[in-house]
Amino acid sequence: MKFRDHKEEVAEVNITPLIDVVFLLLIFFMISTTFKHEFEVGIELPKAESESELTEKILELSINKQGEYFLNGKKLVNTKSSSIKQALQKLAKGNYKLPVIISADGQTPHQAVIRAMDAVNQSGFTRLTFATQQESP
Numbered sequence: 700m701k702f703r704d705h706k707e708e709v710a711e712v713n714i715t716p717l718i719d720v721v722f723l724l725l726i727f728f729m730i731s732t733t734f735k736h737e738f739e740v741g742i743e744l745p746k747a748e749s750e751s752e753l754t755e756k757i758l759e760l761s762i763n764k765q766g767e768y769f770l771n772g773k774k775l776v777n778t779k780s781s782s783i784k785q786a787l788q789k790l791a792k793g794n795y796k797l798p799v800i801i802s803a804d805g806q807t808p809h810q811a812v813i814r815a816m817d818a819v820n821q822s823g824f825t826r827l828t829f830a831t832q833q834e835s836p
Contacts, residue, residue: 756797757798757799757800758771758791758798758800759771759772759799759800759802760799760801760802761803762801762802762803762804762807762811762815764806766778766807766810768783768815770783770786770790771790780818780821783818783819784818784822787818791824795824795825796825797826798827799819799824799827800829800830801816801827801828802830803815803830
């Protein structure tokens with residue numbers, strides 16, 4: 700009796716479909732992920748019970764604990780009211796209906812906030828609001 704030699708087939712795992720699935724999952728998560736708006740300035744906002752959202756172009760005037768001013772994330776050269784007004788007018792480009800949001804750290808000196816409010820008012824802006832965090836229940 701003659702036995703035939705059985706050649707065993709080498710088992711191969713085709714990972715191409717697996718790579719395709721992983722790639723599609725990666726694209727899905729990249730598109731569906733939302734990113735929380737973080738302050739680069741390191742400001743801890745005061746708490747409030749209500750929360751509002753603005754969807755149009757805004758001017759964000761941030762003030763850190765030391766009383767330094769940042770306009771849309773860029774540090775102003777000094778803390779004088781005239782510097783704040785010039786920076787606001789430069790970014791507004793004549794559009795004084797833009798909302799201005801003052802984001803002041805909870806430990807910011809009161810005088811720094813008043814100076815910012817005064818500079819915004821003197822620049823001709825009429826829409827002023829303050830950024831806060833919603834209190835956790």
